[in-house]
Amino acid sequence: MASTREEQAEAQVLAGVQDSAEVHPIAAEEATAQANMTGENGDGADEAFQPATRANYRDLGLNGDQLLEMYYYMLLARSLDERQWLLNRQGKIAFVISCQGQEAAQVGLAYALEKGKDFVCPYYRDLGFMVTLGQTAKDVMLSVWGRAENTDSGGKQMPGHFGHRKLNVPTGSSPIGTQNVHAAGVALAFKLRGIDGVVTTQIGEGGTSQGDWHEAMNFASTMKLPMIMMVENNKYAISEPQDRQMAIKNVADRAPGYGMPGVIVDGNDVLDVYRAAVEAVRRARAGEGPTLIEAKVTRYTPHSSDDDDRRYRDRAEVEEVKNNRDAITIFRKLLTDEGILTSELDEKIRSGIRAQVDEATEYAMSAPDPAPSDLYRHVYADQSERTFDSQLSFEWSGSK
Amino acid sequence: MAIKLLIEAVRETMLSLMEQDERVIVLGEDVGKLGGVLRTTDGLWKRFGDSRVIDSPLAESSIVGAAVGASMNGLLPIAEIQFSDFIFPAFNAIVSEAARIRYRSNNDWACPIVIRAPYGGGIHGALYHSQSPEAFFAHVPGLKVVATASPKDLKGLLRSALYDPDPVLIFEHKKAYRLIKEEVPDDDYTIPLGKAEVKRAGDSLSIITYGLMTYHALAAAEKLAQDEINVEVLDLRSLRPLDVEAILATAQKTGRVLVVHEDNLTGGIGGEVSALIAQYAFSYLDAPIMRLAGPDVPAMGFNHVFEEEFLVSPERIERAARKLAEY
Numbered sequence: 001m002a003s004t005r006e007e008q009a010e011a012q013v014l015a016g017v018q019d020s021a022e023v024h025p026i027a028a029e030e031a032t033a034q035a036n037m038t039g040e041n042g043d044g045a046d047e048a049f050q051p052a053t054r055a056n057y058r059d060l061g062l063n064g065d066q067l068l069e070m071y072y073y074m075l076l077a078r079s080l081d082e083r084q085w086l087l088n089r090q091g092k093i094a095f096v097i098s099c100q101g102q103e104a105a106q107v108g109l110a111y112a113l114e115k116g117k118d119f120v121c122p123y124y125r126d127l128g129f130m131v132t133l134g135q136t137a138k139d140v141m142l143s144v145w146g147r148a149e150n151t152d153s154g155g156k157q158m159p160g161h162f163g164h165r166k167l168n169v170p171t172g173s174s175p176i177g178t179q180n181v182h183a184a185g186v187a188l189a190f191k192l193r194g195i196d197g198v199v200t201t202q203i204g205e206g207g208t209s210q211g212d213w214h215e216a217m218n219f220a221s222t223m224k225l226p227m228i229m230m231v232e233n234n235k236y237a238i239s240e241p242q243d244r245q246m247a248i249k250n251v252a253d254r255a256p257g258y259g260m261p262g263v264i265v266d267g268n269d270v271l272d273v274y275r276a277a278v279e280a281v282r283r284a285r286a287g288e289g290p291t292l293i294e295a296k297v298t299r300y301t302p303h304s305s306d307d308d309d310r311r312y313r314d315r316a317e318v319e320e321v322k323n324n325r326d327a328i329t330i331f332r333k334l335l336t337d338e339g340i341l342t343s344e345l346d347e348k349i350r351s352g353i354r355a356q357v358d359e360a361t362e363y364a365m366s367a368p369d370p371a372p373s374d375l376y377r378h379v380y381a382d383q384s385e386r387t388f389d390s391q392l393s394f395e396w397s398g399s400k
Numbered sequence: 401m402a403i404k405l406l407i408e409a410v411r412e413t414m415l416s417l418m419e420q421d422e423r424v425i426v427l428g429e430d431v432g433k434l435g436g437v438l439r440t441t442d443g444l445w446k447r448f449g450d451s452r453v454i455d456s457p458l459a460e461s462s463i464v465g466a467a468v469g470a471s472m473n474g475l476l477p478i479a480e481i482q483f484s485d486f487i488f489p490a491f492n493a494i495v496s497e498a499a500r501i502r503y504r505s506n507n508d509w510a511c512p513i514v515i516r517a518p519y520g521g522g523i524h525g526a527l528y529h530s531q532s533p534e535a536f537f538a539h540v541p542g543l544k545v546v547a548t549a550s551p552k553d554l555k556g557l558l559r560s561a562l563y564d565p566d567p568v569l570i571f572e573h574k575k576a577y578r579l580i581k582e583e584v585p586d587d588d589y590t591i592p593l594g595k596a597e598v599k600r601a602g603d604s605l606s607i608i609t610y611g612l613m614t615y616h617a618l619a620a621a622e623k624l625a626q627d628e629i630n631v632e633v634l635d636l637r638s639l640r641p642l643d644v645e646a647i648l649a650t651a652q653k654t655g656r657v658l659v660v661h662e663d664n665l666t667g668g669i670g671g672e673v674s675a676l677i678a679q680y681a682f683s684y685l686d687a688p689i690m691r692l693a694g695p696d697v698p699a700m701g702f703n704h705v706f707e708e709e710f711l712v713s714p715e716r717i718e719r720a721a722r723k724l725a726e727y
Contacts, residue, residue, distance in 0.1 A: 182466075
């Protein structure tokens with residue numbers, strides 16, 4: 001009865017989560033060979049998720065400073081996210097939708113991109129992507145209050161609806177999967193213009209039920225486009241577990257059906273993600289076509305601040321991952337073991353982030369709201385719409 | 401000047417736009433090697449190849465969605481929907497996405513795409529190759545919508561649409577492709593979006609219409625002239641934005657207005673036009689505003705009996721105009 005449900009949920013979680021006892025560092029080449037490439041060779045398509053091996057950062061061409069950068073981005077995303085929840089629970093902001101638990105998947109892929117050239121079509125959890133690409137703490141907090149200065153939308157959209165022309169992030173929306181077909185179009189333009197740019201696009205495992213996801217996968221693979229599809233599989237689409245969305249165990253199993261490689265990565269291991277990202281980016285730039293990367297992650301929070309996840313899952317599920325497999329904790333341990341991070345440096349980084357978040361919060365809390373007249377602007381390039389009051393006239397005043 | 405069919409105007413305008421601007425691509429089902437099932441893109445693929453004329457998968461949502469994405473990365477896409485009846489899988493992509501790109505990004509991003517689709521009936525296309533969906537889109541802030549059967553107008557409107565920084569839908573009447581011939585100037589020109597045209601001046605009664613119905617209205621006007629009912633025919637051309645000044649001006653001039661469209665009556669553009677006149681030109685009216693439109697049935701059926709019963713014809717327009725003139 002109830003226990004069967006919980007057992008099912010538990011099995012679901014365990015199927016997608018790496019057993020920390022099986023992690024052992026091995027050489028990168030071996031790791032690449034062992035990576036769950038379910039593409040043209042059809043290897044591993046039906047196997048259960050394989051525990052990921054820790055990639056060697058030197059073999060990935062990363063130095064200590066770069067690792068610290070990745071660490072910083074993950075921490076910044078986590079801190080901004082935690083601050084939003086605090087403000088929401090204090091009744092100061094209306095809405096939060098989180099990246100917590102998924103930062104490593106996001107930073108790991110974003111870090112492999114070339115800023116200024118590559119595009120990202122994110123989904124609403126992708127705060128980790130946004131800060132890595134260059135969205136500031138201030139930008140983020142301005143979006144949370146929907147202030148006029150907010151770079152994403154000037155207060156027109158809810159938080160999590162990212163868009164930033166300078167960062168090559170096309171404006172996103174709420175209908176799920178629409179960002180994936182946009183990404184296919186961005187990739188098409190790269191190819192037709194002869195530019196070796198890459199576009200990544202992200203979605204949850206639930207979103208892969210949408211027609212647009214399938215259309216984007218088909219479009220990008222049929223036309224061999226430089227697109228990377230990352231599915232951040234956190235096992236829940238709001239309340240619905242993975243088995244309500246698909247009959248298969250891994251979204252990556254779909255990839256051969258589209259004629260593209262599918263790779264499963266440990267979303268709690270930023271280097272595992274980075275390794276797969278580098279290869280996917282290489283493929284894309286070389287004209288070899290798209291790649292699907294499925295990152296197994298855990299959503300630490302409810303779907304959003306309007307959700308109560310106690311209604312459909314056990315808190316213990318989340319606590320287990322937070323306590324034993326948190327991506328930031330794992331990475332901190334690696335950096336400390338490698339002598340890249342000391343406790344002094346760590347405190348310096350954290351207090352720097354705290355200060356940024358505090359300053360951004362202060363700023364955004366008192367930043368001006370948009371004006372009522374802003375409602376009518378930017379419907380089109382060449383005109384503003386007529387205001388509400390104009391409806392009360394018997395004389396046409398035009399649309400100026 | 402040369403006499404051109406609508407289909408020739410469509411094809412030749414796209415050809416010259418593509419020759420002049422390397423950012424222009426055409427994307428849709430069968431637009432490439434085949435040249436389009438109705439031959440709208442005939443010759444383009446031969447001239448420009450796979451890198452500019454793209455045969456897409458059979459999936460309208462991604463035809464439009466990819467066009468949106470491509471337009472945000474330096475291209476000027478013309479997405480062709482094979483028949484306007486099949487535009488509905490792309491409705492989300494058009495209304496939730498394309499229409500809102502500029503607005504929701506606070507002018508940071510724009511979506512300068514063109515979506516072209518053949519619409520309208522009279523070619524035995526039945527329920528799913530004859531529809532007029534323009535009203536669904538004319539309702540949406542952020543979109544521009546054009547509908548025409550005129551070769552001369554199409555040439556100018558398509559050029560304006562392509563360079564419009566916002567998404568424009570162009571509905572081309574499919575029966576008119578091979579039915580309507582006009583003198584079309586040889587040089588390149590634009591016709592501004594949002595501008596109607598008086599196709600026939602008159603002072604007894606105004607017919608406000610668009611698409612193939614413009615030509616039916618002109619035919620009816622010829623007959624009515626014999627009885628000294630001088631009909632003014634205003635061709636809207638743009639359904640969003642509507643040329644409100646022209647609509648009010650003709651209502652003011654004649655005091656009697658008949659709005660005509662092939663699309664279903666209820667919720668069609670005729671309602672919007674009528675409401676505008678009623679609010680802003682009330683005191684100029686000598687008669688109630690009348691609408692003549694396709695009946696409120698899902699679409700015209702396959703059998704010619706159904707098609708004929710559905711379609712607004714010159715005779716029906718004439719009958720309605722006489723009724724209005726007698727009021």
